[in-house]
Amino acid sequence: MTYLARQRCKLLALIGVFAAPLLAAWVMVELRIGIPDSKTAHGQLEPDHPVFEEWPVSSVTLNGEDWMLVFDCSIDCSQQADRWWRLHRALGREAPRVSRLRIGGDAGEALPGEQRAQWTRTPEWHSEGQVWVLDPEGKPVLSYSSDVSTEDVLDDIQLLLETNPEPPGGADR
Template sequence: MKARIKLILLILILAAPMPMAWAMLHWQVGIPETDVANGELHHQLPPLSEWPLDWQANDRWLLVWSAPDTCGPDCQAQADQWWRMHRALGREAIRVERLRLTGQDQDVLPGEARLLWQESRPDWVEDFQVWLVDPQGIVVTRYPAFVEVRDVHKDLQRLLKRNPE
C-alpha cells in the first residue's frame, strides 16, 4: 500500500506542471504583462537600410551609437564604455558589431566601425543615443542618450540568448 501511495504522489508531482501551465495561460494568472527590456521597444524607427548611411547587412547584431561630430572627452568615454561592454559579452561578442554614427571622420576603437551620415543627420537622432539592431537591420530597442551600460548589456545578452546562431 505504501508503494502505491508513493507512486501516485510521484505521478502527481511530475504531472502537475502541465495543468498549472494551462491554468495560468487560460486565466492569465502569474503571467507578466509588462516588457522586460530596459530600452524602448515600441518605437516607430525605420530599418537601418532606410537611414541616410552607407550600410550593408552582414548577419550580425549591431550596437549602434550616435557620436557628436567633434569627439571630445565625453565621446571618448562613451566609446570606451561601449568597447568594454562589448568585451563583457565574452564568446558572444563575435555575434555583435559596434557602429559609431558620426558626421565627421573620427578615430575608432578596435572592433568598431564608423559610418558617416550621407546627408544631414535625421532630427530624431540625438548625440550619444544607442540602438540595438537585429541582423536584418531592424531596430529592436532604442535607448536615450547616456543610458546605463548595464541596461544595454542585459538586453543584448537576453537577445543573443533567445536568438541562437
Template sequence: MSNRIKLLLLMILMAAPVMASWSMHLFKVGIPEQQTAKGDLLPELPPLAEWPLDWQADGRWWLVMAADQECAAVCDQQADKLWRIHRALGREAERVFRLRAGGDDALPGEVAEAWTGLPPEGVEPGKAWIVDPQGQVVLAYQADVEPGDIHRDLMRLLRINQDQGR
C-alpha cells in the same frame, strides 16, 4: 470505499495545477510582471537601412550610437562604454560590430559613418541601440544606461539567436 476516495484525491491532485493556472489567468492574480530587457524594446525607429547613412545590413549584430559635434564629451563616454561592452562579450564579440552614426572619430574596431541627411526622429546624440542582423532596431538605451544592462541584454540576444550573426 477507500479505493474510491484514493482515486478522487488523485484526480483532485492532478487537476489542481490546471485549476490554479486557469484562475491566475482569469483573475490576473499572481502573474509576474517582470521585465527582462533593460532597454526600450522595439523602439519606433525605422530599420537602420533607412537611416541616412552609407550602411547596409550585412547579417551581423550591431551596437549603434548616434553622435554629432555638439555632444563630444557625452558621445566619447558612450563610445568608450560600448567599446568596453564589446570587449566584455568575450568569444561572442566577433558576432557584434559597433557603428558610430554621425561621427567622424572612430575607436579601434568601430565603424564611423557620417549622416548623409537628417537623422530619423528619435535618434539623438548619445543614445545607443542594438540592431539585429536584418537591420531592425531591437533595443534602445539612453546615454546614462549602466553598461552591465546593455551587456546582459546583448548576451541574452546572442544566446537566443545562436545561428544569426555568424
C-alpha cells in the same frame, strides 16, 4: 474501510494530483499572486524606425550576419566609444556576433572592431547620445536614451543572442 472505498480514495487522489496544478495556476492568474511584474527589455521597442539601409548615414558595409550596436557619438564621444567598446568585450565568446558602429563625433581613431560613419542629415527620430540595437537584417530592435545603464544594454543584448542562436556554420567565421 472496504475495498470499494479504498479504490474510490485512490481515484480521488489521482484526480487531485492532476487537478491541483490547474487549480493553483488559475488562482495565481486570477489573484495575481506569484506572477512577476518586471519587464524583459530595458530599451524601447522600435518597430517604426526604418531599416538601416534607409538611415541617412555615410556608406557603411553591413556584414548581414551580425547584430549591430549603433551609437550616436555627438556628446562626449571618447567616453561613449570606450563605454560601448567595454560592453562589447563583456560579451565574451558572443562578441564576434555583434558589430559596433559609431555615428558622428570627432575624426579620431576608431577603437578595435568599430566602424565609423557620419550623419548626412539628422533624421526626426534621432536624439543626441542615443543607442540602437539592430538585428542581422538591419532592422532596429531596441533603442536607448543617452542616460541608459551599460548593464541594462548588456542584459538585453545577451538575451537577444541567447534567444536567437547562431545559424549553422556561423561558428566557423
